[in-house]
Amino acid sequence: MPEVRVVNLTKKFGNITAVDNVTLTIRDQEYFSLLGPSGCGKTTLLRLIAGLIEPTSGEIYIGDKLVNDVPPEDRDVGFVFQTFALFPHMTAWNNVIYGPKVKGFDMKQATTVGHEVLEMVKLHERLDAYPGELSGGMMQRVAVARALAAGAQLLLMDEALGQLDAKVRNEIRYEIRKMAKDLKLTGIHVTHDQSEAMAISDRIAVMRKGKILQVGTPQELYMNPDSIFVAHFIGESNFLEGYVTGKNKEGNIIIELREGTKVEALNGSFSEGSNVVLSMRPETLIVEHGLQEGQNVVSGVVERITFEGSSIRYEIRLDNDEMVIAIKPTLSGDWLEVGERTKVFLPVEYTRVFPYPETGLKEELSVA
Ligand SMILES: Nc1ncnc2c1ncn2[C@@H]1O[C@H](COP(=O)(O)OP(=O)(O)OP(=O)(O)O)[C@@H](O)[C@H]1O
Ligand SMILES: [Mg+2]
Numbered sequence: 470m471p472e473v474r475v476v477n478l479t480k481k482f483g484n485i486t487a488v489d490n491v492t493l494t495i496r497d498q499e500y501f502s503l504l505g506p507s508g509c510g511k512t513t514l515l516r517l518i519a520g521l522i523e524p525t526s527g528e529i530y531i532g533d534k535l536v537n538d539v540p541p542e543d544r545d546v547g548f549v550f551q552t553f554a555l556f557p558h559m560t561a562w563n564n565v566i567y568g569p570k571v572k573g574f575d576m577k578q579a580t581t582v583g584h585e586v587l588e589m590v591k592l593h594e595r596l597d598a599y600p601g602e603l604s605g606g607m608m609q610r611v612a613v614a615r616a617l618a619a620g621a622q623l624l625l626m627d628e629a630l631g632q633l634d635a636k637v638r639n640e641i642r643y644e645i646r647k648m649a650k651d652l653k654l655t656g657i658h659v660t661h662d663q664s665e666a667m668a669i670s671d672r673i674a675v676m677r678k679g680k681i682l683q684v685g686t687p688q689e690l691y692m693n694p695d696s697i698f699v700a701h702f703i704g705e706s707n708f709l710e711g712y713v714t715g716k717n718k719e720g721n722i723i724i725e726l727r728e729g730t731k732v733e734a735l736n737g738s739f740s741e742g743s744n745v746v747l748s749m750r751p752e753t754l755i756v757e758h759g760l761q762e763g764q765n766v767v768s769g770v771v772e773r774i775t776f777e778g779s780s781i782r783y784e785i786r787l788d789n790d791e792m793v794i795a796i797k798p799t800l801s802g803d804w805l806e807v808g809e810r811t812k813v814f815l816p817v818e819y820t821r822v823f824p825y826p827e828t829g830l831k832e833e834l835s836v837a
Contacts (some may be wrong), residue, residue, distance in 0.1 A: 470621055471532035471545075471655055472497045473518060478527035480484055480513050487513040489679030490527070500646050500656045504664040505676030506702070511659040514676075515625050518657065520548050531623065547616020549629045554612065555600040561587070561611045563787040568619025586614040589648060606637040613645060617652065624649055624656045630665070642669050667691070675699050697823045697833050700748050707793045709747040710830060713739045721756045721817060728789035732765045734820035744825035753819035754795035756783055757803050760812040769793070786815060788830070 473495040480488040487510045503511045507678045512827040516522045518529060520541035529536050536544055555564050565587055569579035587593045590610040600608050609629060616624060626645070630638045649656040659662045660666050666673045667687040674684045683690060683699050694700035697708065709733075711724040724747055734747055760766060769787035776782075776799070783795045783805060795813060797803075799811075805811055826833040 472530075473623060473655060473657070474528075474530040475514075475518065476528045476530070478514070478517060478529065480510075480517055480522065480524045481525045484784060486679050488517065488524075491679075491681055493674060493681060493684065495655060495657060496671075498650070498653050498655055499671045500649055500658065500669060502658045502660055502670040502673045503676055504660055504666040504673050504702075506662060509676040510679040511661075511676060512627055515548075515627050515657060515659050518546050518623075519625055520544050521548075538725075545620055545622045546620060547613070547621025547624045549609070549612045549624065549626045551618060553613070553621060555608055557600050560597050560599055561592060561603065561614075564600070564611055565596075565614050568615060572619065582618050586617045589617065589652070590614045604637070605634070606641045609641060613648065617654075622654060624654050625659075626656065627646045628661070629658070630660075638665070645669075647690055657718055663712045667703070673703075675702060694748075694821070697746060697748065697826060697830070699823065700823075701834050705751055705794065707749045708830060708834070709749075709791055709793070710825065711745055713741055713743045713745055715741055722822065724822070726767075727791060730767050730787075730789060732767070732815055732820075733817050734822050735817060736820075736822045739822060739824070746823045746825055746830055747815075748821045748823060749793075749815060749819055751782070751794040751796040752780075753816060754770070754793060755814040755816065756785070756795045756797065756799075756805060756811055758805075758811075760814055762812070763814075765815040765817060766812050767815065768810065768812050771805050771807055771811055774805070774807055783811075785811060787813070 475491055475493050478488055478491045503514060505511055517524055520539060530542055552599060562583060566579045566583040569582050592607060592610055595603065601658055621773055631643055642665060670687060672686055673690055675682045677698055683695055690699060690703045694703060700706040703779045709726055711726040714723045714725045716722055716737060717733060721733045721735055722737060722739055723731050724734055724745060725731050739745055767787050769785040771783055773784040774781060779799055780796050781799055781804060785793050785795060787793060793813060
């Protein structure tokens with residue numbers, strides 16, 4: 470229910486900066502994901518919001534209230550962990566009404582709340598089951614019910630679906646999102662799985678090395694990544710190295726790729742001589758028989774083909790020895806073969822250009 474705001478938040482463990490000067494607003498009733506590779510600080514940020522650890526510096530607001538000094542039990546936060554952390558010796562029912570009891574509700578009130586939340590998570594008929602008798606998905610729903618019964622307005626989930634098998638995970642992630650929406654909760658969902666984050670989030674913050682690189686809707690992050698890392702981590706991208714040789718009359722830049730091919734790309738803001746990385750989504754490349762030589766047409770050889778059902782994925786070695794991936798809908802027909810020489814068209818409107826990273830492209834693409 471509440472908005473959550475962190476301002477210049479930092480958490481250090483010795484000389485490790487786990488969360489590095491993060492400023493972020495999660496809106497009221499938003500379903501928000503923190504996404505990033507292992508060790509980037511997601512859990513630490515979530516635990517700071519929950520009050521399980523104290524910040525080194527910075528502020529945390531839940532609603533309008535500065536909660537730095539508020540203990541976790543008074544933050545109205547429900548924390549659902551990767552390992553379900555239900556009490557194994559208690560039935561689903563007792564797990565759920567544990568919170569209300571500890572909070573000092575009378576038995577009648579605790580019972581009402583317990584029935585309500587188990588109804589919500591559709592586990593009412595299993596209230597006598599012990600955690601060991603429930604499936605992973607059910608246990609996770611009990612964990613959510615328990616958080617709700619304890620009065621959570623803000624649901625914090627740390628890789629909460631990580632232990633479930635893929636099919637159950639797909640189901641339950643929508644259920645949890647729907648539940649959060651129906652109950653008008655604010656949800657913060659931590660995951661390192663980009664497809665999970667894309668599927669369920671209103672917005673996503675992409676984290677790396679304790680910092681937030683970009684915040685946006687799944688579509689914004691996919692269509693307009695503002696760094697090489699985000700372009701690489703969300704979806705898939707081709708990256709080609711080059712340098713800027715000038716501008717054309719439309720204001721687009723001309724990039725000379727390795728071994729001399731010149732291509733045109735959007736973005737006039739790079740000056741001549743800049744080292745850059747040209748980035749393109751695989752589905753924007755055009756490979757088809759009969760493509761003519763011309764602007765932004767490069768040549769190569771099909772090295773590998775993967776049939777993905779609805780699409781076909783071509784790995785093509787360009788004549789400058791760089792690899793590109795092109796993905797085509799299967800229904801387009803016009804299939805290529807392994808070993809075939811082909812031309813690849815790089816449509817200007819789908820180009821994105823980034824400055825060449827100081828540490829080198831390879832390092833930038835290493836996921837950490
Ligand atoms: N209690 C702690 N003491 C020392 N270092 C810690 C502690 N907790 C976290 N760290 C360090 O802080 C960094 C961020 O850890 P964190 O658990 O927040 O990452 P994460 O993004 O949740 O990773 P994962 O996806 O693997 O769960 C890591 O380098 C980690 O080793
Ligand atoms: Mg973690």
